[in-house]
Every structure is written in C-alpha cells, then in structure tokens.
Amino acid sequence: xxxxxxxxxxxxxxLRDDFLRGAxxxxxxxxxxxxxxxxxxxxxWEAWRDRGEAIRRHTIEHLDFYLAxxxxxxxxxxxxxxxxxxxNEALAVVTDIVRDKAARRVVKSKSMxxxxxxxxxxxxxxxxxxxxxxxxxxxxxLAHETPSHIIIPAIHKTREQIxxxxxxxxxxxxxxxxxxxxxxxxxxxxxxYLTADIGITGCNFGIAETGSIALFTNxxxxxxxxxxxxxxxxxxxMERVLPTLADLEVFAHxxxxxxxxxxxxxxxxxxxxxxxxxxxxxxEEMHVIILDNGxxxxxxxxxxxxxxxxxxxxxxxxxxxxxxxIGGHAYGSVYPGPIGAxxxxxxxxxxxxxxxxxxxxxxxxxxxxCPVKIPLHDMxxxxxxxxxxxxxxxxxxxxxxAAYRVTFADHRRYLRAIRIARRxxxxxxxxxxxxxxxxxxxGWTGARDFPALGDVTFxxxxxxxxxxxxxx
Amino acid sequence: MDKxxxxxxxxxxxxxxxxxxxxxxxxxxxxxxxxxRKTTQEERTATFCARxxxxxxxxxxxxxxxxxxxxxxxxxxxxxxxxxGAWGRQAPWPVDVEDVLERWSVxxxxxxxxxxxxxxxxxxxxxxxxxxxxxxxxxxxxxxxxHQIPLVHLVILRESQIVQSLGDAxxxxxxxxxxxxxxxYVHFISGxxxxxxxxxxxxxxxxxxxxxxxxxxxxxTADVTKTAGDLA
Numbered sequence: 001x002x003x004x005x006x007x008x009x010x011x012x013x014x015l016r017d018d019f020l021r022g023a024x025x026x027x028x029x030x031x032x033x034x035x036x037x038x039x040x041x042x043x044x045w046e047a048w049r050d051r052g053e054a055i056r057r058h059t060i061e062h063l064d065f066y067l068a069x070x071x072x073x074x075x076x077x078x079x080x081x082x083x084x085x086x087x088n089e090a091l092a093v094v095t096d097i098v099r100d101k102a103a104r105r106v107v108k109s110k111s112m113x114x115x116x117x118x119x120x121x122x123x124x125x126x127x128x129x130x131x132x133x134x135x136x137x138x139x140x141x142l143a144h145e146t147p148s149h150i151i152i153p154a155i156h157k158t159r160e161q162i163x164x165x166x167x168x169x170x171x172x173x174x175x176x177x178x179x180x181x182x183x184x185x186x187x188x189x190x191x192x193y194l195t196a197d198i199g200i201t202g203c204n205f206g207i208a209e210t211g212s213i214a215l216f217t218n219x220x221x222x223x224x225x226x227x228x229x230x231x232x233x234x235x236x237x238m239e240r241v242l243p244t245l246a247d248l249e250v251f252a253h254x255x256x257x258x259x260x261x262x263x264x265x266x267x268x269x270x271x272x273x274x275x276x277x278x279x280x281x282x283x284e285e286m287h288v289i290i291l292d293n294g295x296x297x298x299x300x301x302x303x304x305x306x307x308x309x310x311x312x313x314x315x316x317x318x319x320x321x322x323x324x325x326i327g328g329h330a331y332g333s334v335y336p337g338p339i340g341a342x343x344x345x346x347x348x349x350x351x352x353x354x355x356x357x358x359x360x361x362x363x364x365x366x367x368x369x370c371p372v373k374i375p376l377h378d379m380x381x382x383x384x385x386x387x388x389x390x391x392x393x394x395x396x397x398x399x400x401x402a403a404y405r406v407t408f409a410d411h412r413r414y415l416r417a418i419r420i421a422r423r424x425x426x427x428x429x430x431x432x433x434x435x436x437x438x439x440x441x442x443g444w445t446g447a448r449d450f451p452a453l454g455d456v457t458f459x460x461x462x463x464x465x466x467x468x469x470x471x472x
Numbered sequence: 473m474d475k476x477x478x479x480x481x482x483x484x485x486x487x488x489x490x491x492x493x494x495x496x497x498x499x500x501x502x503x504x505x506x507x508x509r510k511t512t513q514e515e516r517t518a519t520f521c522a523r524x525x526x527x528x529x530x531x532x533x534x535x536x537x538x539x540x541x542x543x544x545x546x547x548x549x550x551x552x553x554x555x556x557g558a559w560g561r562q563a564p565w566p567v568d569v570e571d572v573l574e575r576w577s578v579x580x581x582x583x584x585x586x587x588x589x590x591x592x593x594x595x596x597x598x599x600x601x602x603x604x605x606x607x608x609x610x611x612x613x614x615x616x617x618x619h620q621i622p623l624v625h626l627v628i629l630r631e632s633q634i635v636q637s638l639g640d641a642x643x644x645x646x647x648x649x650x651x652x653x654x655x656x657y658v659h660f661i662s663g664x665x666x667x668x669x670x671x672x673x674x675x676x677x678x679x680x681x682x683x684x685x686x687x688x689x690x691x692x693t694a695d696v697t698k699t700a701g702d703l704a
Contacts, residue, residue: 136669220680246501264603268660
C-alpha cells in the first residue's frame with residue numbers, strides 16, 4: 001500500500017483543513033445532540049433498539065426466504081427483478097436498459113449502493129447525462145467530488161463554494177442566502193426531472209410480504225425521480241429487506257431518529273410495482289437491481305454476519321472520535337466512519353482498505369449509537385486479527401513484542417532494561433516527555449508526546465521507602 | 473446472475489434448505505407497549521395537530537363540511553395561484569369540494585396537465601398522530617404528481633381518519649395488499665419538503681411543497697377507543 005493511498009496519509013491532509021474539521025465537528029455535534037433529545041423524548045430507546053436488532057437478525061438469518069418472497073411479489077406486480085453478484089453484473093443490467101430506452105438523461109436520488117458500483121462514471125461512459133437531485137449530492141457532483149457523509153454529503157462545502165458551483169451551472173444573480181441557492185436548485189433540477197428518460201433511486205427497505213420499496217427522504221426528490229421518468233430503476237443491497245409492513249414502523253422510528261435526530265422523516269414513499277392499469281402517472285416500467293457484491297460472503301460467518309443488519313443511518317459516524325477529526329474522505333472508501341472501516345474491507349475481500357480497521361480508537365461509541373446494536377468495535381478487532389493472521393504481521397512489530405516478552409518475564413531483566421533506557425533517554429527527554437520522532441517510537445511521537453521514564457522507578461521508591469521505615 | 477443460483481448461494485452460506493419457511497417469530501413490528509396503547513379520538517387528534525404543526529405543517533380546523541368548502545375557497549383566494557390542480561372527480565375525496573374546484577377553474581388530474589401547477593389539492597387516507605403524518609394513497613384519478621409538483625399542497629382530512637401509530641395505518645394498507653388493492657404508490661408526508669444540505673441551514677420547499685395545509689374536518693361523533701389490533 002503506497003503512502004498516498006493510506007488512511008494515515010489522507011487523515012494528515014484532512015487534519016490540516018480547518019474548515020473541514022470545523023464543519024464536521026459542527027454537523028456531527030448537531031446531529032448527535034438532536035438524536036439524544038429526540039430519543040429521550042420518544043422513550044424506551046433501548047427496547048426499540050432491541051426490537052430493531054431482533055427483526056434484522058431474523059431477516060438476515062432467513063434472507064433467502066424473504067428475498068425470494070420480495071422478488072416474487074415484485075414480479076407478480078410486473079416489475080423486472082435482476083439479481084447481480086457483483087458491480088459488473090449490475091452495470092451490465094443498466095447498460096441494457098439504457099440502450100433499450102435509448103436514454104440520454106438520467107436523474108438520480110441518493111443511493112450509496114450506486115456509489116459502491118460507480119454507476120455515474122459508467123453512465124457517463126455510455127454517453128448518458130447523469131444528474132444527482134439530492135441537494136447535497138447535486139453540490140458534490142457539480143464539484144466533481146464524492147460524498148463526505150452518508151447522510152449530509154456536502155458537509156465540507158461552504159456557501160460561497162456552493163454559489164460558485166451553481167453559477168457555473170447557469171445560476172444568475174445568486175446570493176449566498178440559503179433560500180436563493182435552494183430556489184435555483186429547485187428550478188434547475190425540475191427541468192431535469194421533466195426531461196429525463198430514466199429515474200434511479202436506492203431502496204431503504206424492501207418489504208417482502210408486499211414487494212414494496214420504502215424510500216426515506218426529506219427533500220421529496222426521490223418521488224420526482226421515481227415517478228416522472230417513464231422508467232424507474234431501483235438499486236438495493238441484497239440485505240435491505242424487512243419481512244412485513246408492520247416491521248417498517250420500527251425502522252420508520254429508528255432510522256430518522258438515529259440519522260438526523262428527526263422524530264420522523266419528511267417523506268416515506270412506498271412504491272409497490274410500476275403504475276397499475278388505470279393509473280395515469282408514475283413510472284411505466286420498473287427494474288429492481290438486487291446486489292450482492294461481497295455481502296453474501298459475510299453470511300454464516302459468526303464474526304461478521306451482523307454487519308448486514310446495518311440500516312445506513314450514519315449514527316456511528318457522528319459519535320466516532322476518529323471520523324469527527326478526519327471526516328469522510330480520509331477513509332478513501334464509499335462508506336466512511338466506523339461502519340465503513342468494518343464494511344469496506346469485508347465487501348472488498350482483497351487487500352484494499354485493510355488499514356481502515358486501524359483507524360479507530362476502539363472506544364465502542366459506535367456500538368452505543370447503533371440503532372440495531374451491531375458490535376462494530378468487536379468487528380474492528382477481529383478484522384485486525386484476521387489481517388495479522390493472514391499477513392503474519394510486521395517484522396519490526398514481531399521483534400518488539402518478542403523483546404517485550406523476554407524483558408517483562410523476568411524482574412532482573414526488567415530492572416536492567418529500565419536502567420539502560422533511563423541512561424539512553426537523556427538525550428531526548430525534555431520536561432518529562434519525549435518528543436523526538438525516532439526509530440520505533442516515531443509512530444507514537446508523531447502525533448503525541450511519549451512520557452519519559454521517571455528518575456526513580458516504583459520498585460526503587462518502594463525499596464527505599466521500606467528501608468526508610470525500618471530506620472525510623 | 474440467475475435468481476435461483478443467487479438465492480441458493482445465500483441459503484448454502486446460512487446452512488439452510490433453500491426457500492424453507494422461517495420458524496414463527498415473536499418480535500414482529502413495534503413492541504407491545506407501543507402497539508397496545510389505548511387512546512381516544514380526541515387525544516389522537518390533539519397529538520396529530522401538535523406534531524404536524526411542529527413540523528411546519530399548517531392546520532385549518534373546520535367544524536363541518538360547509539366549513540371545509542369555505543376554507544378551501546378562502547385558501548384559493550388568498551394564495552391566488554397562477555394555476556392550481558386537483559385530483560380527478562372519481563378520486564376518493566374525504567369531503568365533496570367539487571363546486572369550489574369548479575368556481576376556481578382548478579385543473580383536474582386525468583383531464584388536464586398538472587406538471588406546472590403552483591397549488592395542488594388532494595384528499596388523504598390517514599393522519600398519523602405519533603409522527604404528525606398524512607398518508608396519501610394514489611391511483612387512478614388520485615394522481616401522484618398532484619401533490620409532488622406544486623409549492624403548496626392543500627389536503628383534506630377527516631378527524632375520524634386520524635390513527636394513533638404508523639403501525640395502525642400500515643395494518644390497514646396490509647389488509648388492502650392482501651386483497652391486491654394496495655396502490656402502487658403510497659406517500660407518508662410529514663410537513664413541507666426540507667433540507668439542511670447547505671451549511672446545516674434548514675430550509676423548506678426544496679423539491680416538494682414548501683407549504684402543506686391540512687383542512688381538518690372535526691367530524692368526531694363518538695369517542696371510540698381503538699388499538700392496532702382492532703384495525704387489523
């Protein structure tokens with residue numbers, strides 16, 4: 001792994017960006033505080049989490065059954081269901097639909113799964129114009145960037161930057177007032193919805209018993225994306241199923257409360273197949289792409305199956321002390337934060353993202369925040385274990401721990417080592433700390449001071465004290 | 473990938489007989505302490521109004537059906553939209569407002585184009601007290617674009633349509649799904665369209681309506697205590 005592509009390198013860049021750090025702190029604090037307030041007001045939060053966890057566990061444990069039921073219902077309603085093992089298969093399905101419809105323009109509402117398969121790039125290569133319609137995603141797209149937060153994608157942009165981007169997209173006489181900027185986006189994107197050939201949305205939950213797609217949005221863009229163009233394509237990860245409509249109530253509480261601290265989402269849209277005979281609006285054709293892309297490898301794995309319980313609320317990002325410092329881009333993966341650090345290497349399965357599980361303090365705040373109680377902090381440790389077992393670990397690290405074992409196993413060796421170290425540190429220790437970035441210590445002192453050894457060790461002090469007592 | 477192979481792979485990894493039905497489960501839907509609450513219509517209405525207004529939704533209370541028509545008439549006069557649209561005549565209107573719609577030459581879904589309307593007028597199937605939500609079922613003459621396109625959404629709701637929980641509304645939709653009558657598109661609307669994507673500054677009217685005005689007919693006749701179980 002080259003230095004440029006490491007999380008450490010990207011984090012160092014992020015840490016020098018004062019605006020980014022301020023914006024990430026402000027946003028995550030706000031989301032976290034609002035979540036705290038809304039869950040206290042709601043009451044019995046732990047019981048709701050337990051219920052959410054139980055439903056997700058049951059669903060994933062019987063995923064083949066519920067997924068089959070979901071797909072059968074959709075097909076009965078006239079939707080086309082495509083099962084795709086990986087990104088390439090999903091993109092091939094999209095290519096076929098685009099060619100079949102001779103599509104020139106596609107509008108999209110926010111979907112992390114489409115980010116995962118790099119759909120926009122693929123569509124552009126096919127010569128199709130792709131427009132993101134979620135306000136934050138639209139801003140990020142105009143800036144040729146990727147989302148930095150899974151709920152608030154443009155967390156890192158200032159209103160001045162946004163105004164400049166909108167001016168490039170045809171905005172005239174704009175101010176930096178939010179209302180002005182939003183009014184421009186509304187006008188601009190409305191033209192796009194009305195002239196698009198295909199609308200692409202994600203899927204927050206698929207309801208097995210009815211074949212419904214449940215979409216959660218605040219802006220209302222998903223409704224226009226799904227209903228105005230003639231063809232609607234739904235992208236969903238294969239784990240995003242719930243057995244019944246009754247179960248949806250639980251997640252209609254857990255998701256918005258955890259994500260943004262809203263008591264309820266502004267729009268919950270339930271789309272059950274393409275338009276029916278007699279309907280005069282809505283998409284005429286509906287395609288549902290169900291994606292595996294590394295997910296099924298986690299099934300049956302006692303350590304990681306629960307990662308498929310995730311409902312993508314982003315609550316773990318907002319509480320993570322690492323995410324709060326470095327923001328989303330430093331993770332270098334589609335999914336940032338604790339869930340990204342766990343999920344990215346699992347979905348990838350190869351060598352990529354293996355450093356992400358190390359970008360964590362293992363404090364467990366992510367687990368406390370998770371509405372379906374995924375033990376993310378345990379998973380991070382297990383990923384590190386598997387990584388070390390597979391690669392054999394670093395030579396230097398192994399030598400250091402071998403030396404540690406020898407030294408600390410015998411009190412005479414330990415005392416001798418301390419005496420030598422105390423003599424050697426003289427050249428580096430200042431005011432009781434070592435700041436020098438040298439040798440094996442550099443990994444630590446690069447970011448914080450290392451405490452110098454005291455003039456007297458505890459053992460020496462203890463012996464001296466006992467002698468003193470006897471004399472006295 | 474073939475559907476059968478895709479599902480067989482999942483079943484194999486889970487160590488399951490492909491497609492075999494799961495054992496019955498205890499934890500379905502909301503916990504009992506939530507689903508079994510007993511509330512009166514008066515309580516449900518009060519909670520709905522408070523929650524809906526807290527989300528920047530607007531409520532106009534109407535004592536009888538004439539009042540609903542008068543309020544709609546006044547709203548159209550005050551808003552003075554360049555163009556207004558409404559569900560078609562055959563749609564499931566909670567209150568008959570045909571004469572008002574005619575007086576204001578409101579475009580009717582199914583007869584005229586509604587893709588550029590400034591005000592959209594619809595009915596609703598349910599109000600949900602817990603979340604301050606309007607549930608709009610669409611289909612046929614009840615077009616979905618009527619309330620998605622405009623800047624102002626005027627919704628007519630009867631008090632007796634207000635249920636306590638999302639689960640109560642979902643249970644009725646589930647009943648409809650069993651009879652294959654569930655519409656292709658059901659919209660749960662909790663206030664105006666909003667976004668905080670620009671520097672966390674909350675603003676309304678991003679893609680959907682900036683104002684949602686509920687004309688609420690207070691038609692409660694008796695205090696009937698309902699639970700989710702009764703409705704299912």
